[in-house]
């Protein structure tokens with residue numbers, strides 16, 4: 001597993017408050033990584049920095065084999081380079097069917113090869129069927145997205161991001177508002193997606209994290225407090241003091 005994303009020595013100050021403090025995180029490819037930590041630890045700001053939404057005051061964010069500097073790139077250039085982000089609230093096109101939503105995402109697929117890959121409707125249909133299968137919505141393809149359950153909408157949005165073939169997928173609190181069965185399906189989906197790409201998940205639900213069965217990074221006051229298996233970090237006294245014991 002080689003490093004796909006290298007965040008090193010990054011700091012961000014908002015109005016004199018240091019939200020990210022000398023943060024260093026390395027993500028491999030493929031890899032599934034969970035990022036946890038108390039409210040205000042800097043989890044969302046970390047994703048904002050990687051996607052170019054927030055510019056750090058210092059530090060480096062390097063990407064890919066060529067160690068491309070993401071800090072000099074616009075948000076859209078970073079997305080085109082292969083970083084997809086799923087926000088907490090699903091943003092699917094409610095009046096379109098599941099199939100139409102996936103088709104739209106495929107048409108917007110990044111990279112110049114897209115036109116070559118999907119030059120026939122048959123190829124596009126096959127890819128849509130594959131994506132629907134991957135997110136567990138094959139039977140829902142003709143349904144209006146607005147009629148889906150909250151969990152199904154989240155899966156559809158993940159499918160739309162997967163249609164873009166990201167090398168790194170950032171996912172913010174995917175389990176929020178889901179039923180236990182939906183959470184289980186989401187775990188499977190993310191675990192499968194992370195077999196061939198990097199997937200970073202911010203989550204507060206410890207049961208959900210346990211099922212992800214992956215390396216965990218604990219953030220606190222904008223820095224890494226602990227990193228390793230869930231068992232390893234949950235036995236760390238500092239992690240217990242600032243997060244788990246609360």
Ligand SMILES: Nc1ncnc2c1ncn2[C@@H]1O[C@H](COP(=O)(O)OP(=O)(O)OP(=O)(O)O)[C@@H](O)[C@H]1O
Nearest residue numbers: 014015017019037038039040041042043044045046
């Ligand atoms: N644009 C901003 N302006 C000022 N302060 C900000 C801004 N964005 C984040 N912060 C502050 O930076 C700190 C880190 O916030 P962040 O949202 O990254 O934490 P988090 O770990 O994602 O928390 P939560 O679990 O509550 O979502 C918080 O104290 C927050 O108030």
